[in-house]
Amino acid sequence: MILCGVLSCTPPRYFSVVCTRTKKSSLLSKTFSAISASGFRFVCGRQVMPTVLKSGPYRFYFHSHETTEPPHIHVDRDDQTAKFWLTPVSLASSIGFTPRELRLIQLLVIENRLLLEEAWHGYFGA
Structure with a gap:
């Protein structure tokens, strides 16, 4: 089955996937800690x-x-x-951003590094 659509949260640990082609929904039983359910895109x-x-x-x-x-x-x-490594925070690659904007984004990554790392490890189970 190829999924495409947006996940919506059905508390406490299930996510509903709505396929944009068939309009059918399915439940996934994986917990995605620290990540907004509305942000998952298939x-x-x-x-x-x-x-x-x-x-x-x-x-x-x-x-x-x-x-x-x-x-x-x-x-x-x-x-x-752009792509940033989280530990230590550093630029890995960028397409289209100006150096000034990359510095601003890097500051946002630094400010939110703990949240970003928690989301990474929560998703990948590491």
Whole structure:
């Protein structure tokens, strides 16, 4: 089954997945601690990109298939994207952001590092 749609929370530990193609919903029984249920997006091919934090125009998220890399966070705004390692906080890659904006985003990552790391470890079970 290929899932695509948005997860919505059904307390306490179940998430409802609504497929945008069939309009059918299914329940998932995994607990996603410290991550907003409304931020989970399923795209075709079963890739999940949980949104951990939104700050202003920035969306902070990680890819569910990146289990072999050290903890990191992706940040998007419009068509710009960046990736930051969490320990220590440092820029891994960037497309489209100005140096000034990258410094601002890095400060946001530093300020929210504990939340981001908790979300990472809570999701991947490490």
